[in-house]
Amino acid sequence: MEILVCARRVPDPAENEIKLNRAGNDVERDDLVYSINEPDNYAVEEALQIVAKVGGNVTVATVGGDDDEEILRREMAMGANKGVLLSDEVFGGSDGRGIATVLKGFVQKGHYDLILTGVQAEDGGAQVGGMLAAMLDYPFASLVDAIEVLDGKKLKVSREIEGGNKEMSEIDLPCVLSIQTGINEPRYVGMRGIRQVASLEIPTYGASDLGIDKASVGESAAKVKRDDYFVPALGKGAEILAGNSEEIADKLIDLLKAQGGLQ
Amino acid sequence: MTARIFAYIVHKAGAADDSATELLAAAKKINPAATPTAVVTGWGRDLDTVCQSLCSSYGEVWKVANESLAYPNAELVRKALVKVLPQGSTVLVPHNHFGIDLGPGLSIKLNAAFVSDVLGIDGIEGSFLKVVRQEFGGQVSAHVRCDVSSGVVINLRPGAFKPIECAPAGGAVVDKSGEVGALVAGRRYAGTIVSESGDVDISKQAVLVSIGRGIQEQDNVAMAQELAEAMGAAVSCSRPVVDAKWLPKSRQVGSSGQTVKPKVYLACGISGSFQHLAGIKGSPFIVAINKNPNAPIFQVADVGIVADILEFLPELTNRIREVKKVSV
Numbered sequence: 001m002e003i004l005v006c007a008r009r010v011p012d013p014a015e016n017e018i019k020l021n022r023a024g025n026d027v028e029r030d031d032l033v034y035s036i037n038e039p040d041n042y043a044v045e046e047a048l049q050i051v052a053k054v055g056g057n058v059t060v061a062t063v064g065g066d067d068d069e070e071i072l073r074r075e076m077a078m079g080a081n082k083g084v085l086l087s088d089e090v091f092g093g094s095d096g097r098g099i100a101t102v103l104k105g106f107v108q109k110g111h112y113d114l115i116l117t118g119v120q121a122e123d124g125g126a127q128v129g130g131m132l133a134a135m136l137d138y139p140f141a142s143l144v145d146a147i148e149v150l151d152g153k154k155l156k157v158s159r160e161i162e163g164g165n166k167e168m169s170e171i172d173l174p175c176v177l178s179i180q181t182g183i184n185e186p187r188y189v190g191m192r193g194i195r196q197v198a199s200l201e202i203p204t205y206g207a208s209d210l211g212i213d214k215a216s217v218g219e220s221a222a223k224v225k226r227d228d229y230f231v232p233a234l235g236k237g238a239e240i241l242a243g244n245s246e247e248i249a250d251k252l253i254d255l256l257k258a259q260g261g262l263q
Numbered sequence: 264m265t266a267r268i269f270a271y272i273v274h275k276a277g278a279a280d281d282s283a284t285e286l287l288a289a290a291k292k293i294n295p296a297a298t299p300t301a302v303v304t305g306w307g308r309d310l311d312t313v314c315q316s317l318c319s320s321y322g323e324v325w326k327v328a329n330e331s332l333a334y335p336n337a338e339l340v341r342k343a344l345v346k347v348l349p350q351g352s353t354v355l356v357p358h359n360h361f362g363i364d365l366g367p368g369l370s371i372k373l374n375a376a377f378v379s380d381v382l383g384i385d386g387i388e389g390s391f392l393k394v395v396r397q398e399f400g401g402q403v404s405a406h407v408r409c410d411v412s413s414g415v416v417i418n419l420r421p422g423a424f425k426p427i428e429c430a431p432a433g434g435a436v437v438d439k440s441g442e443v444g445a446l447v448a449g450r451r452y453a454g455t456i457v458s459e460s461g462d463v464d465i466s467k468q469a470v471l472v473s474i475g476r477g478i479q480e481q482d483n484v485a486m487a488q489e490l491a492e493a494m495g496a497a498v499s500c501s502r503p504v505v506d507a508k509w510l511p512k513s514r515q516v517g518s519s520g521q522t523v524k525p526k527v528y529l530a531c532g533i534s535g536s537f538q539h540l541a542g543i544k545g546s547p548f549i550v551a552i553n554k555n556p557n558a559p560i561f562q563v564a565d566v567g568i569v570a571d572i573l574e575f576l577p578e579l580t581n582r583i584r585e586v587k588k589v590s591v
Contacts, residue, residue: 011399013399013400013402013534014476014503016399017402017555017556017557018398018399018402018403018557019403019557020403027398027399027403096367096377096379097370097371097376097377100371119363122398122399122400123398123399124379125377125378125379125380125396125418126358126363126367126379126380127366127367127377127379128367129367130363130364130365130366130367130368131367131368131370131371131377133368134341134367134368134369134371134372135371138449139338139448139449139450140337140338140364140368140450141364141450142360142363142364143360143363143364143519156453158456159360159364160360160519161360161455161519162359162360162518162519163458163519163520163521163522164458164512164513164515164519164520164521165455165456165457165458166455166456166458167360167452167455168452168453168454168455168456169336169450169451169452169453170450170451170453171449171450171451172449172450175449175450178363181502181503181506182502182505182506185507185508223376223409223410223415224376224377224378224407224408224409224410225407225408225409226405226406226407227393227405227406227407227408228405228406229398229403229404229405229406230403230404230405230406231403231404231557232395232404237561237562237564237567238549238551238561238562238563238564238565238566238567239565239566239567240561240566240567240568240569241566241567241568245570245574245575245578246578246582248568248570248575249575249578249579249582250582252550252566252568252579253579253582253583253586255548255550255566256494256527256550259526259527259548260469260470260526260527261470261494261496261526261527261529261548261550262494262495262583262587263469263470263494263495263496
């Protein structure tokens with residue numbers, strides 16, 4: 001099975017306190033720790049596990065710039081056969097639809113049975129996978145938390161719905177699935193693994209390579225644009241307990257007693 | 264803006280989802296003078312019951328009956344909506360597991376803009392709709408403008424729009440079923456697997472010590488268990504702890520896990536994503552312990568402690584044990 005995984009490099013919210021820059025038009029990006037978007041990493045692991053069972057290849061593609069190569073190499077160190085950078089200055093400022101348009105151009109250059117994305121990016125809206133599927137007229141399922149290959153033509157997939165319940169479906173190939181975290185246990189990537197792929201070439205494709213109409217991508221085509229960032233003033237917020245840790249613990253114990261939190 | 268506003272109504276067993284009233288509130292924020300139209304897809308008696316129930320709040324209720332829509336398969340629903348919705352419409356959809364399946368693809372097929380997971384609407388400015396979204400797990404918000412001149416699909420965050428009082432709409436059901444025809448999809452529903460209950464039913468606990476990503480390692484889960492034992496509480500968690508397989512799914516609080524109604528909720532190393540908060544009902548006393556002072560959990564907690572839980576939890580456990588010893 002030929003599998004394409006669409007991945008992104010994002011500031012890792014587990015590693016960063018996200019703050020606004022002085023102008024308020026962006027978050028402060030200077031000291032941010034970037035990593036692969038977490039659900040995308042699960043998607044790559046899932047692709048590797050499928051290929052281990054039924055054969056095939058895993059390609060990881062990202063829309064971005066030179067800095068984004070690092071996540072491609074990381075996923076190649078995990079075992080992906082190929083990393084591809086989709087990069088062109090005309091892609092800058094694309095909204096979700098623009099990114100999906102770029103990915104569609106790449107998909108149509110090759111032949112993929114299965115396309116995976118992460119369910120959502122840290123600064124995104126769980127949208128690119130569903131848009132890409134509609135553009136390609138492929139079936140789509142979001143929030144996928146289990147995949148079983150039934151034969152060369154279809155999959156059995158489970159979607160995570162409310163209350164921990166699972167919605168089961170059969171889906172025809174080729175299709176697009178957005179992958180939920182927890183679907184598997186992504187393998188560890190060590191420095192040694194990264195070094196082994198450090199010199200592999202990463203092909204780069206621009207708009208003309210992908211046959212993309214420049215008017216359909218980038219900032220000028222984007223219907224959705226961010227004006228600015230802000231930190232909302234939300235009610236009074238929590239009363240922050242101050243003092244040394246012993247004092248804080250004692251204050252908290254008093255509060256817990258009053259609220260019935262100590263039984 | 265004169266575009267017609269449609270609200271896609273999610274329903275189950277003959278009852279409209281809570282989002283039906285939230286979508287109405289959002290529609291009034293887009294245009295206070297608008298008379299939004301409910302669109303309901305489904306089949307059989309349940310569909311008719313839902314349509315009738317919506318007539319008191321929506322001026323018009325479009326019914327799309329089709330046997331293949333008896334279960335809400337987003338691909339089939341999309342194909343039906345593309346046939347009935349007029350060009351340039353504003354379409355509101357709840358941002359839940361169904362809306363995430365439906366919204367993005369629907370926007371492509373309607374050639375409309377798409378804006379996802381919206382939690383505030385500032386209004387219309389020319390051909391732009393101005394909305395509020397959150398990014399980075401709710402650590403920052405963003406003002407977003409969306410060109411709605413060729414229509415828009417808006418996925419609205421569940422719970423973000425409070426239902427508003429409206430005069431009875433006295434609406435009527437309009438049957439649009441005849442415009443749809445036969446529907447086929449590349450994805451076919453094959454059943455629902457209901458979650459298994461675990462060793463502890465967290466939905467029935469009065470006090471929960473809940474852990475999140477801040478617990479960092481499987482071995483540290485014991486810290487929370489010891490604290491819970493000292494307090495007479497049970498341990499629950501947020502999604503990353505289940506993803507890492509450190510606790511079973513039955514311990515997860517959130518929209519994709521359990522809904523809990525404790526008296527006291529101790530959120531330890533939990534950032535407070537809206538999916539997590541959606542699982543906490545009944546206004547408990549929330550204590551948040553997190554080393555990131557910007558964590559959104561501090562906005563909803565009653566009391567906050569900015570600390571590393573790996574240091575603070577054992578101290579708190581010891582202190583509680585001492586206090587209990589004295590009082591015995």
